[in-house]
Amino acid sequence: MNQPQVNPGGTVQKTQTMQEIFTTESGAVYQCDKRNRIFVDFAGSVTAYKIDAFLRLKKAVDSIDLSSMANNTDRCSDYELITLCGCDRMYVLSLPEVYNFKELLSGARFVLELNSMLHECLYAQVA
Amino acid sequence: MKDLLRLRTSLTEEIEKVLNEQIKMEADASAMYLAMSAWCDRNGFDFSAGYFKKQSDEEREHMLRLFKYVSDMGGRAVSPDVTGVQIEFESFRSVFEQALQQEIAVTQSFNRIADRCQKSKDYVTFTFLQWFLKEQIEEEYVARRALELFDVIGEEGTGQYEIDKRIPKITYEDTYEG
Numbered sequence: 001m002n003q004p005q006v007n008p009g010g011t012v013q014k015t016q017t018m019q020e021i022f023t024t025e026s027g028a029v030y031q032c033d034k035r036n037r038i039f040v041d042f043a044g045s046v047t048a049y050k051i052d053a054f055l056r057l058k059k060a061v062d063s064i065d066l067s068s069m070a071n072n073t074d075r076c077s078d079y080e081l082i083t084l085c086g087c088d089r090m091y092v093l094s095l096p097e098v099y100n101f102k103e104l105l106s107g108a109r110f111v112l113e114l115n116s117m118l119h120e121c122l123y124a125q126v127a
Numbered sequence: 128m129k130d131l132l133r134l135r136t137s138l139t140e141e142i143e144k145v146l147n148e149q150i151k152m153e154a155d156a157s158a159m160y161l162a163m164s165a166w167c168d169r170n171g172f173d174f175s176a177g178y179f180k181k182q183s184d185e186e187r188e189h190m191l192r193l194f195k196y197v198s199d200m201g202g203r204a205v206s207p208d209v210t211g212v213q214i215e216f217e218s219f220r221s222v223f224e225q226a227l228q229q230e231i232a233v234t235q236s237f238n239r240i241a242d243r244c245q246k247s248k249d250y251v252t253f254t255f256l257q258w259f260l261k262e263q264i265e266e267e268y269v270a271r272r273a274l275e276l277f278d279v280i281g282e283e284g285t286g287q288y289e290i291d292k293r294i295p296k297i298t299y300e301d302t303y304e305g
């Protein structure tokens with residue numbers, strides 16, 4: 001059920017209910033209104049998240065300390081492992097990738113918030 | 128485009144976070160009161176031990192009340208981890224001093240949450256908080272009265288025994304006559 005709709009090329013199959021909400025050079029985030037899912041296209045694959053899981057993913061990525069990753073000379077700190085409870089997808093990201101991921105997710109989060117505000121305003125207009 | 132954030136829960140992330148912090152605070156308070164109960168028990172303050180046990184149960188009820196609200200609103204209620212609970216206390220009196228300080232801290236915390244609710248115009252949660260704000264009047268009153276017994280009765284002679292005996296009799300009257 002959490003499987004994303006992907007074509008062999010690994011890109012999101014655009015459907016009418018799916019809308020791009022944020023894109024950067026390194027990835028894209030879409031929202032599917034038919035299934036109430038957020039699709040994250042990053043690091044070569046597309047993953048579908050429920051909104052709750054998406055927020056947890058963002059929190060997990062935000063909690064990564066970039067400067068300690070940069071300053072630590074240990075081999076193991078060259079890459080960051082991101083796993084999310086209840087999700088099969090696992091990310092193994094280098095420092096610049098983590099940076100890009102942060103940017104992508106926070107941009108998408110902002111658009112979700114903006115959409116929320118728009119909804120509130122529109123409903124207020126109707127009432 | 129659907130508003131997925133709002134469909135999930137009517138709580139903002141910020142309010143959900145502060146409510147979860149309060150859930151933890153109530154859990155900590157419950158554990159602290161239980162520790163106080165144990166200390167009183169092993170030092171011969173039988174009535175106070177019973178009083179603190181009851182307080183501990185009440186704090187857990189507070190925690191569950193908050194917990195249910197967050198869950199009911201579609202939020203993610205977090206069962207908190209409670210660690211490093213105090214075991215020893217300086218003296219009989221200091222137990223009650225600490226109890227009052229804890230209640231004051233809780234009142235202040237609820238005030239801050241109410242303030243956050245107003246700022247983010249979350250009047251649903253603001254209304255839910257009213258029960259707690261009112262409850263804190265009683266909680267502080269009882270804790271303050273208990274501490275005052277130490278001055279009124281005095282700890283000399285059989286003083287501590289008398290104080291202990293009076294502790295469970297403290298009640299808060301929510302009337303003008305009381």
Ligand SMILES: [Fe+2]
Nearest residue numbers: 153186189233
């Ligand atoms: Fe409480």
Ligand SMILES: [Fe+2]
Nearest residue numbers: 186230233266
């Ligand atoms: Fe209390």
